Amino acid sequence: MTQNATTDLSVSAPVPVAIGDLLVGPGQPTYVIGEIGINHNGDVDIARRLIEVAAEAGCHAVKFQKRTPEICVPEEQQGKIRQTPWGEMTYLEYKRRVEFGRDEYAEIAKLCDAYGLQWFASPWDVPSVEFLESFDVVAHKVASASVTDHELLRALAATGKPIILSTGMSTLEEIDAAVDLLDRRKLVIMHSTSTYPMPEEEANLRTITTLRERYGVPVGYSGHERGLQISLAAVTLGAVAVERHITLDRTMWGSDHAASLEPAGLQHLVRDIRVIEKALGDGVKRVFPGEEEPRRRLRRTTT
Structure with missing residues (x-):
C-alpha cells in the first residue's frame, strides 16, 4: 500500500471527472453508457445498428471490448473446438472471428x-491499449476481469486518459x-456484480456508498440484471453513471445478449433516469408553487 493508502478515511468528497467534453460526477446528468461489448457478434452492420439505438435512446457513449486473441485466450483453450453460427472452429479462430480491427473501428468512430x-x-x-490510443478515444474502461x-x-x-473501473x-x-x-x-469507479444475468439479491447497491466514501471518487453502476428497476435504484443512491449491455434481440447467439437491454428497454431506462434526476431535487425543503393554493385553502394554524 502506498502512502496515499486507499483505506484512508480522510478522502475528499468526489468531484466530477472530465470525459471528453462532458463532466461525470455529482451534480451532473447521469452518464449513460450503452455497452455493445461483443454483442455485435463480429458484424459491423449489427454494431452500426446498436450505435443508432444508443443515440436514439439518449445515451452519452457506447462501449466496446478490444482483445488480442493470441494474448487473451489461454494456450490450453486455443485449440478447443467450439460450435458457432459460422460452423465448427477452434476457440482461437472464434475469438478472431468476432474481433473488430482497424477498418471496423474507423467506421465506428465516424x-x-x-x-x-x-x-x-x-x-x-x-x-x-495502444490500438485504442491510435483512435484517441476519450477514455478507457477497465473490465472487472482486469482489476x-x-x-x-x-x-x-500512462495514457493520461480518464479511466472507468468496473469492480465486479x-x-x-x-x-x-x-x-x-x-x-x-x-477515475470513475463502477459498482458491479459479474453474474450474467444478475439476480436481485446479488445487486448489493449500498456498495455504491461504500466505494464513494472509501475512494473519494465518482461512483457509477454497471449492471447485468434483467429489467430496469435495479439500475434506476442505483441512480437514487447516487450513481453518477449507468452502463448496461445493449442488444437488438436478447435471443441472439452470444454470451451477453440475455443480460442486455433491447432498444425499447434502453429508451425506457434513459427516460426514467431523467425523471429520477428531476424528482431527487436539491434537498432544500420549500413550499412549491403548486402547493400555494392548497396551502391557502387547507392549512389551519392554531395556537
Whole structure:
C-alpha cells in the first residue's frame, strides 16, 4: 500500500471527472453508457445498428471490448473446438472471428461522431491499449476481469486518459491495489456484480456508498440484471453513471445478449433516469408553487 493508502478515511468528497467534453460526477446528468461489448457478434452492420439505438435512446457513449486473441485466450483453450453460427472452429479462430480491427473501428468512430456519441472500449491487453490510443478515444474502461492485471492498469494510467473501473468479482483489497495505480483525479469507479444475468439479491447497491466514501471518487453502476428497476435504484443512491449491455434481440447467439437491454428497454431506462434526476431535487425543503393554493385553502394554524 502506498502512502496515499486507499483505506484512508480522510478522502475528499468526489468531484466530477472530465470525459471528453462532458463532466461525470455529482451534480451532473447521469452518464449513460450503452455497452455493445461483443454483442455485435463480429458484424459491423449489427454494431452500426446498436450505435443508432444508443443515440436514439439518449445515451452519452457506447462501449466496446478490444482483445488480442493470441494474448487473451489461454494456450490450453486455443485449440478447443467450439460450435458457432459460422460452423465448427477452434476457440482461437472464434475469438478472431468476432474481433473488430482497424477498418471496423474507423467506421465506428465516424458513425459515433456523426451521432454525437462518445465511444471507447475495455482493452484486455497492452497492445489493445495502444490500438485504442491510435483512435484517441476519450477514455478507457477497465473490465472487472482486469482489476488485478496491474501491467494493463499501468499501461492505461500512462495514457493520461480518464479511466472507468468496473469492480465486479473483486475484493476491496484488490480494488485498493488497482486504485493505487491510477490517477484518482481521472477515475470513475463502477459498482458491479459479474453474474450474467444478475439476480436481485446479488445487486448489493449500498456498495455504491461504500466505494464513494472509501475512494473519494465518482461512483457509477454497471449492471447485468434483467429489467430496469435495479439500475434506476442505483441512480437514487447516487450513481453518477449507468452502463448496461445493449442488444437488438436478447435471443441472439452470444454470451451477453440475455443480460442486455433491447432498444425499447434502453429508451425506457434513459427516460426514467431523467425523471429520477428531476424528482431527487436539491434537498432544500420549500413550499412549491403548486402547493400555494392548497396551502391557502387547507392549512389551519392554531395556537
